[in-house]
Structures are given as C-alpha cells and as structure tokens.
Amino acid sequence: MSLDGWNRVLVLGGIRSGKSEFAESLVADATSVRYVATAAGADDDAEWSARIATHRARRPASWRTEETADDPRRLADVIATARPEETLLVDDLGNWVTVLLDPAHQPADDTATIAELAAAVRACPARLVLVSPEVGLSLVPTTPLGRAFTDALGAVNRAVADACDAVILVVAGQPCRLKPAGALPAAAGQPRTTVPAQSGPAAHTGSTAPTTLPVAATGLVIEPGMELPMPDEYAGPQAVDRLATLDVPGTGLGVLEQVVSFAAATQGTPIPAAWRSVRVLLLHGDHSGGVAAGSRPGESARRARQAGAGEGVLARLAAENGAGLQVVDAPTAAPIEDGPALTAEEVESALRHGWRLAEEAADVGVQLLVLAACGAGTEAAAAAVLAATAGAEPPAVLARVVTAGGEIDDAAWMARCAAVRDGLHRARHSSRDAKEVLAQLGGGDIAVATGILLGATARRTPVLLDGPVGVAAALVSRDLAGQARHWCLLADHGGHPAVQLAADVLGLAPLTELRLDLGEGANALTVLPLLRSVLALAAALPTRPEPPDDEARPDETDAGPNGDDARPDETDAGPQEEEAGPDETDEDTEPDFREPEPEGPGPTTTEPEPARSADPTGSRAG
Known part of the structure; x- marks a missing residue:
C-alpha cells in the first residue's frame, strides 16, 4: 500500500x-x-x-x-x-x-x-x-x-x-x-490527481514529501540540481533481513535479493508486492550521419509500426507479461560530426515530453516502466554520450555492427567510430552540462528517455533499464538529479560494452547475464517474469518456525545412552586406569584425537624416541 x-x-x-x-x-x-x-x-x-x-x-x-x-x-x-x-x-x-x-x-x-x-x-x-x-x-x-x-x-x-x-x-x-499538500501519489487501480506546483526554486522533499518543481510561463522547468525523492532508505535493508527468516530449504534468493531490496525501497515497505501494472515505452528516434552506418533505411520505422500493431518480439513479450506498450516518436537527430544533434529548444521540449509520459503512466497507476528503443544509430549516439560523461573510449563501447544476414560489417563499425570521434572533437569546447551533451551528441530519443527517468523519479515510479539508450539517459539524468539512478533497475547487460561500462559508472549491478540480444526493452521483458516470481515468493513465504523445546541440544552434562553420566566419576577408576602409571592425570588430559602413524618405514617424529614400557599389556608407563 x-x-x-x-x-x-x-x-x-x-x-x-x-x-x-x-x-x-x-x-x-x-x-x-x-x-x-x-x-x-x-x-x-x-x-x-x-x-x-x-x-x-x-x-x-x-x-x-x-x-x-x-x-x-x-x-x-x-x-x-x-x-x-x-x-x-x-x-x-x-x-x-x-x-x-x-x-x-x-x-x-x-x-x-x-x-x-x-x-x-x-x-x-x-x-x-x-x-x-x-x-x-x-x-x-x-x-x-x-x-x-x-x-x-x-x-x-x-x-x-x-x-x-x-x-x-x-x-x-x-x-x-x-x-501534506501537493500532488497525490497513485494507488493501485486509482487515477492520480495532480496539484499544480508553485513557482519558485526546487524544494528538498526528503523521503515522504511531494516534489515541488519550478514552473515557468511555458510549463515545467528541468534544470541541474533538482531535488527529487529518494527511495526509502530503511525498507530495503529491512526486506533483506526479513528474507533471512523465510522458511526456504536452501540458502535463499542469491543475487536476486537485490530485486526484493529495490522493490522494498521504491515501494516503501519491507514486504514489497510484485509489479502488476507495467508499461513499456518504446522510443523511436533515428540518428542521421555516420552514427547510423550499416542501418537499413526504414528498418526502425518498420519496427515501431510492428510494435504498435501488436506484432514482433517486443509486443509479444509485452502481451505475455500483461504490460502496456506505447510507441513514442522522438525528433530525428542531425549528424553529430557536422553540428549539434538537436537545438536547445528541441532538448527542452524532449525533456518535458518524457516527463509528461512518466506522469501520465503514474496517473493511471502504472507501477513499473520499461524503457525500450528502436532508432537507427542509437548505439553510436549512446557511445558518444558515454564518452562525454564517463570518459569512455568510443571504440571500446561500440558493439560490432551485424548485418541482417548475420555477418559482421567492419566498415560500418569504423564509420560509426569515426562519426563519434568527429562529433566529440567538434564539441570539445562545449560544456559538459547535461542539456548541452544532449544537444551536441545525444539526440531526441536519449533526451526523451532522460525526461522519462526524471519524471518517474518525481512520481516515485521505478524504471527497468535495458540497452544503450536507457543507460545513456541514466548517465545524463544523474547530472540533473542525482536521485534518478536510485529508481533504476538493470535487468541484463546483454553483453553490450556500453551497457556494461555505464552500469559500472552508475553502480547498477545487472540482475542476470543471459546475454540476450532481442532488442532494447525485449531483454528486460524476458527477465520480468523471474523478477515478479521472486517478489511474489518473498511476500508469500512464511517465516521459519522455531525448533521445539524437546529438540534443543542436550547439555554436555546430560546422561549417556545407558542412563549413566556421559563422563564417569573420577573416583570410579576402571581396570585400565588401575594398570596405568602413578600419574593418572595424564589420561584425563590426553586429547581424543591422535595422529595416525604413517604406513611403511620411517620415523613418526623427529624427536628422540621415548623409552618403551615393558608392560606386556601395552599400556604406556606414567
């Protein structure tokens, strides 16, 4: 609740x-x-x-x-x-x-x-x-x-x-x-009512207060240093502690404990529920120039139409998960080797559009957003953003280009590397401000994705990332509001070098390493049933019962199997003790375990051998 x-x-x-x-x-x-x-x-x-x-x-x-x-x-x-x-x-x-x-x-x-x-x-x-x-x-x-x-x-x-x-x-x-006064958070199955924010600087909201953001005459103002909500800092550790008490035959959920911890923190309860209402936002925004080398003309538009018609991998996986699917058109980015990808006005519009998309989802009770993308040149644009924000080398984070026939296109990969290199060189004197990075290198899809992450953070809605566009947006959003990355969960890195590096920079540990390559967003939907099952199991399992009193470990002084004391009274010496030497306390201090003698010839110790007893019984002399 x-x-x-x-x-x-x-x-x-x-x-x-x-x-x-x-x-x-x-x-x-x-x-x-x-x-x-x-x-x-x-x-x-x-x-x-x-x-x-x-x-x-x-x-x-x-x-x-x-x-x-x-x-x-x-x-x-x-x-x-x-x-x-x-x-x-x-x-x-x-x-x-x-x-x-x-x-x-x-x-x-x-x-x-x-x-x-x-x-x-x-x-x-x-x-x-x-x-x-x-x-x-x-x-x-x-x-x-x-x-x-x-x-x-x-x-x-x-x-x-x-x-x-x-x-x-x-x-x-x-x-x-x-x-408190302000925007009403969404409840399950209920629409959410929004109270307009007041003008003025952003106010720190803490963990329970609503978010107040600056509003200009033209609408929402997204600027660096925004104070957005953080997940509950206590619910996550409490959920993990509770997992240790569950009645499971094994050792627990392993690395998937972080799913329970994440859900608990974002839901504000140590017993989080599985996400029932999920929406996939498929961002369709092409990039022009060399970053799109090797892409088939019109392929991304076909993918977007296919998803909108309920066909293809992404749509089918969304239907299997009972998730809604919304195709979002983003502005086409200009060639970054020649000039900025977007104008400053286009960046502002794209950020606000993404924010509104997150708000609309929260208004109808969506509990989890999944970011997906299908534009041409998205991987190279994300690599350029990583190079600008995290200091990555473009060739190291650019995945190989594979043609429709399954062949590796080295020429296209080199063209993409050159375009990213030229774009970074052209923009070397520009600031590394988040909006400037989006304008110079990012493009429309990454800008809209950044707005979605910020809007979802403001409305306390977690986001499941999957692919280069999502992690690039997370890197940019952290410079606008550092709280945004704490509402993100990475399903699988897919073996993509850009995703792996960005995850390391953001501190997002991938939940799985299936190395799926079904398209950005589809990998996350493949993993989603597993995440839901883990949350449902953690919420439904009872705690481990305490052992009955009669199963408690007996005291060391309890009687032995024959009803006698486990250790005989020292005054009742047996016949073996009578044959021992006068120093009877040696037997009491002798350890239960003795090193076995090795097989074959050779001394058992380097110390001088003690004198052997002539006692025919074989007992050692005192």
Whole structure:
C-alpha cells in the first residue's frame, strides 16, 4: 500500500463519495489484509444490512475480517498489536463513534477512548488505512443525539488525522490530498490527481514529501540540481533481513535479493508486492550521419509500426507479461560530426515530453516502466554520450555492427567510430552540462528517455533499464538529479560494452547475464517474469518456525545412552586406569584425537624416541 512511504493514511469523504472504494484500492497490492469492520448489524433494517453485504462482497477472499462492534475500545488494541508486516483497513470511524455513543456501552470516557485510538494509530508499526465520514460540511443537526455524534466524530477525525502520515479527502470519487499538500501519489487501480506546483526554486522533499518543481510561463522547468525523492532508505535493508527468516530449504534468493531490496525501497515497505501494472515505452528516434552506418533505411520505422500493431518480439513479450506498450516518436537527430544533434529548444521540449509520459503512466497507476528503443544509430549516439560523461573510449563501447544476414560489417563499425570521434572533437569546447551533451551528441530519443527517468523519479515510479539508450539517459539524468539512478533497475547487460561500462559508472549491478540480444526493452521483458516470481515468493513465504523445546541440544552434562553420566566419576577408576602409571592425570588430559602413524618405514617424529614400557599389556608407563 505504502503511499510514498506513508504507512498511516486517513481517507475522509461524504456519503457515497467513493471513500471506501478508494481506501480499498490503496491496499489492493497487499498480500493479505486484515479488514477491521466497526459497524454493528441491524436485523430490523434491511437497507443497512444490504449495505454491509455489499461491502463484504467487495472484499477479496484473501482478506480476513475482524469486527469490533461489541467493544469500541478493542479497536485501539487491534491497531496497537498489529505486526509490522501486516496491512490493516479500518472501515469506518463513523460506525465506531456510533457504537461508542450507544448507551449499551456507557458509562464510558469518550475523550479518553478517542485519545487511546489516536495514540494507537500514531504508534502502529503496520501499514494502516482508516476510513471516516466527513460530516463537518453539513448543517448542525437539530437533535441532541445528532449534535453529539457530529461533535464526537469531528474530534475523532482531528485526532486521527494528526496521528496519520497522510489525509485524503474523496469528493465525488476524486481524491484530494489534505496532508501534506501537493500532488497525490497513485494507488493501485486509482487515477492520480495532480496539484499544480508553485513557482519558485526546487524544494528538498526528503523521503515522504511531494516534489515541488519550478514552473515557468511555458510549463515545467528541468534544470541541474533538482531535488527529487529518494527511495526509502530503511525498507530495503529491512526486506533483506526479513528474507533471512523465510522458511526456504536452501540458502535463499542469491543475487536476486537485490530485486526484493529495490522493490522494498521504491515501494516503501519491507514486504514489497510484485509489479502488476507495467508499461513499456518504446522510443523511436533515428540518428542521421555516420552514427547510423550499416542501418537499413526504414528498418526502425518498420519496427515501431510492428510494435504498435501488436506484432514482433517486443509486443509479444509485452502481451505475455500483461504490460502496456506505447510507441513514442522522438525528433530525428542531425549528424553529430557536422553540428549539434538537436537545438536547445528541441532538448527542452524532449525533456518535458518524457516527463509528461512518466506522469501520465503514474496517473493511471502504472507501477513499473520499461524503457525500450528502436532508432537507427542509437548505439553510436549512446557511445558518444558515454564518452562525454564517463570518459569512455568510443571504440571500446561500440558493439560490432551485424548485418541482417548475420555477418559482421567492419566498415560500418569504423564509420560509426569515426562519426563519434568527429562529433566529440567538434564539441570539445562545449560544456559538459547535461542539456548541452544532449544537444551536441545525444539526440531526441536519449533526451526523451532522460525526461522519462526524471519524471518517474518525481512520481516515485521505478524504471527497468535495458540497452544503450536507457543507460545513456541514466548517465545524463544523474547530472540533473542525482536521485534518478536510485529508481533504476538493470535487468541484463546483454553483453553490450556500453551497457556494461555505464552500469559500472552508475553502480547498477545487472540482475542476470543471459546475454540476450532481442532488442532494447525485449531483454528486460524476458527477465520480468523471474523478477515478479521472486517478489511474489518473498511476500508469500512464511517465516521459519522455531525448533521445539524437546529438540534443543542436550547439555554436555546430560546422561549417556545407558542412563549413566556421559563422563564417569573420577573416583570410579576402571581396570585400565588401575594398570596405568602413578600419574593418572595424564589420561584425563590426553586429547581424543591422535595422529595416525604413517604406513611403511620411517620415523613418526623427529624427536628422540621415548623409552618403551615393558608392560606386556601395552599400556604406556606414567
């Protein structure tokens, strides 16, 4: 459920506002949910019974329902005793107040009971969502009981809202965040509402606050030094520690532990859920000039049309994974050996376009983005970016050019190397500012990809990288916002030298080394089912049971197999001890293990041989 790291959420709303459905969507990705029902049944009220039946029918079968209508004080106990790995949904506090005011439960100190509930919510270690009616906008009731109810519920809402990390008001099915103010993060299956950012410098947001970015008259301003959110620094280590307690027959998940750690940190919970909603963004942007040497004319456009029609490798893998696929056209880059790839205006437009793509995905509840690319000359352009940002030698990061017939085209590879060399030489006096690198060398697809990474970081959406364009964009984005790389996961380096170098610079360890070459993005989708399986397994497995008391290791002083002490009493010397020499303590100090004598002739030691005993029994003299 974790909304941007907030584990305690209060959802307010009027009658039939959709508040319960929204609250349920917040915990839809949890493995199991404890649904705490507070309403008292009414056998003589058919309409009320029908409402309760509707709520029950909407709950998944995996949810466990607990009722607190018999004792309103029990709600605080349920919340206070919840475990950190649990998810609780309390629906709702209005019914709880109704029971609290019931004369059958009087006399009661209502103020103290409300304070106990607020304290339990504030200290709750579990993920907690509470639903409550908002009645403060209506007229003052005309009856004493009505006024007592609104006064009590108002006091409850204020106390619980103060204890919660986030407060959301649902009006006509539209969620609006009240605490803290700003953009509302997406919940599973729910659209996300965006509050326009205010003008002014970027504000540091920390791990739980929304991102405030500068806005000019023309829209979003993307500039170096932006302060974007970081993943939860505690959830990742907690998830790894929890893995060590799972009931598995082997030694665990191996290198795939980092998948669980990454998902936990980006979801803000030590028990992350597998990504259900995934979107693939296929960037189609060609590069002109020598960087595209060896590329078949029109091939990239054919690939893009094929993917858009649901055909080809990428589309089929996306369908197998239940992922959406969106083809994104990027501006064509000019030859970098002759001049800048893009103008400054084109770079700004491409960055904003990428940012909006990430926001649109987050708005519809996408939980994971996959970057893909199919433009001509993308690998050489990415190599140029690596050379400019990481000091790489172009020939070392440019993969061999392979023709459609499977032959290596050395001439095309040399043409690409020359184009990258000439482009770097031409731009040697330009700054290495991120936007300048995109303008001089990067091109439209890398610029759009950079905007996607920044927008995804701002909306706390992880990105699965796969290929040169994605890692080149990650290198550029780190100079605009260093937090972006922490939201990136590298599925496989594919044996590509540029990806391997960029991963080393960014500190991104590839999850696998399958050396797939199915096209940028397709390799990631091939690995995605494995990543989902690991997350589902880590969330569903129980912890290792403790061994029973009777299986505990016996004490060294316990009796032997015959009921006697394991070590005989020193006063009861056996016949062998009587035949020993007078120094009987030597036998007690003799080690259990003796070095065996070697076979064949030769001394067993270099020390002088001690005198042998003439005792016919063979016992050593004392």
